Amino acid sequence: MRFIDEAIVTVKAGDGGNGIVSFRREKYVPRGGPDGGDGGRGGDVYVIADDNTNTLVDYRYTRRYDAKRGENGHSKNCSGKGSEDIFLSVPIGTTIIDTETNEVLGDLTELGQTLLIAKGGDGGLGNTHFKSSTNQAPRKCTPGFEGELKCLKFELKVVADVGLIGLPNAGKSTFIRQVSAAKPKVANYPFTTLVPNLGVVDIGKHRSFVMADIPGLIEGASEGAGLGIRFLKHVARTRRLLHIVDVKPIDGTDPVENARVILNELEKFSPELAQLPQILILNKIDQIPDEAELNEVCTHIVAELGWTGAVFRTSTLNGDGVDPVKYHLMNEIELERERELEDPIFADAQKERFERLEAEVRRNIEVQREAYRAAKRAARERGVIDDDDDDDDYDVQVEYVN
Structure with a gap:
């Protein structure tokens, strides 16, 4: 089978969704107050050791992987939906190296071993979080945090005794x-x-x-x-x-x-x-x-x-x-x-x-x-x-x- 023992990939974890400014507006509920929800969390990026693959060839041709961003918040204090994490399958025996720092992030030597390589951003805060006795109608919210962006080197060494x-x-x-x-x-x-x-x-x-x-x-x-x-x-x-x-x-x-x-x-x-x-x-x-x-x-x-x-x-x-x-x-x-x-x-x-x-x-x-x-x-x-x-x-x- 075709086998490549090294590959360089770029991974981008999902950004967090934005919080929103919203106020409760219902009939017979005067001055309902702020009800802006928080943004959802961005997806993480993981690598997982899989015995169904013995090659890094997939990463030779597709070199960028992005997790989705979280949803923005909603009214009625509803938070946005968090994004799903993505998992990149690599052969057992793969070492993950950060190309910028040359740091070894992990070494996957066992079946099913999982490593977080890029952390998704947290969601921003809705205006509900900013209400107080002196500010009962805040018009402030925060954007979501950015997910991690990393350039990584996948290096495969056969696992032999x-x-x-x-x-x-x-x-x-x-x-x-x-x-x-x-x-x-x-x-x-x-x-x-x-x-x-x-x-x-x-x-x-x-x-x-x-x-x-x-x-x-x-x-x-x-x-x-x-x-x-x-x-x-x-x-x-x-x-x-x-x-x-x-x-x-x-x-x-x-x-x-x-x-x-x-x-x-x-x-x-x-x-x-x-x-x-x-x-x-x-x-x-x-x-x-x-x-x-x-x-x-x-x-x-x-x-x-x-x-x-x-x-x-x-x-x-x-x-x-x-x-x-x-x-x-x-x-x-x-x-x-x-x-x-x-x-x-x-x-x-x-x-x-x-x-x-x-x-x-x-x-x-x-x-x-x-x-x-x-x-x-x-x-x-x-x-x-x-x-x-x-x-x-x-x-x-x-x-x-x-």
């Missing part, structure tokens, strides 16, 4: 096909995966987690080379990174150097992201049928990297070694979730870490985006691209399979 990282053609797409119902394209050439893919890994009854297959990184990705820089922000919410290394690359490159490329690019792009817990997957072990040689190669890779975390050997082609990885990940994630529920201090520390991570990733993505815009402006000036070409053409596609 585990992110797959690695060089192109390391076997990430085949891995996610083995453990979930996701069916990304698989072929024997680099950059087969051009877009993120999500899959739900089902371990058993009430035990599951979400895995994200991110397009492969290459050396220089932190400076904008390749595709990875555009999608690294989608692993900012993950609890674990699954680093997949091809033990016998078809191009004859060194697996150790390939792994170091990924580690270096993560560190350059986001030191906070590089600190996420990582699990090393030595993949394509079927390419080395001799067990002694395989042990030697795997031991060498782990030793050269100085890897101290968990290490697994897999063949995603035939599924060997995949199940232990699934159960290990599930156990780790469940333990972390339980600790967050039981230990408020740990939960707060986790929240702060993810906030720092998201802020760092957002900042670095914006740096790359500005470089992209500058390059397109320069190309436009040279006549290489059309004048109407969009500076923010960051459209991608995502497949999400439950």
Whole structure:
């Protein structure tokens, strides 16, 4: 499906209705006095997390949303009708940012979570409010208050517990096909995966987690080379990174150097992201049928990297070694979730870490985006691209399979 991970929209809450000046005029009721009603309240603007949408594409083309104003007051002390609130549906995982202050207004990570983004104006007062013993026929009322006007950035990051990282053609797409119902394209050439893919890994009854297959990184990705820089922000919410290394690359490159490329690019792009817990997957072990040689190669890779975390050997082609990885990940994630529920201090520390991570990733993505815009402006000036070409053409596609 078509997916856009960022959109800028303008929202305007409804203005309040005006109060009115009115006097009671009925037969046999002399000097009935003021009876002007208040204005109605303007509608608020909310965003709500909805699992029926996985894209911000609607906000790519409709960029302004206005709530209606409240009705003016009526005579006989009748207030005007308040306007209905409007709700903008966004995918789960959307962050709302005020573009003027760069303040994060909210982060919608749960189904049905709602956030007020623009408050409607209160209605004005009718002349009834201004009567007194010295002013029994006031001819004063007040207008309604204006609703809030905001320019907001909707930023979507896929909500996944585990992110797959690695060089192109390391076997990430085949891995996610083995453990979930996701069916990304698989072929024997680099950059087969051009877009993120999500899959739900089902371990058993009430035990599951979400895995994200991110397009492969290459050396220089932190400076904008390749595709990875555009999608690294989608692993900012993950609890674990699954680093997949091809033990016998078809191009004859060194697996150790390939792994170091990924580690270096993560560190350059986001030191906070590089600190996420990582699990090393030595993949394509079927390419080395001799067990002694395989042990030697795997031991060498782990030793050269100085890897101290968990290490697994897999063949995603035939599924060997995949199940232990699934159960290990599930156990780790469940333990972390339980600790967050039981230990408020740990939960707060986790929240702060993810906030720092998201802020760092957002900042670095914006740096790359500005470089992209500058390059397109320069190309436009040279006549290489059309004048109407969009500076923010960051459209991608995502497949999400439950």
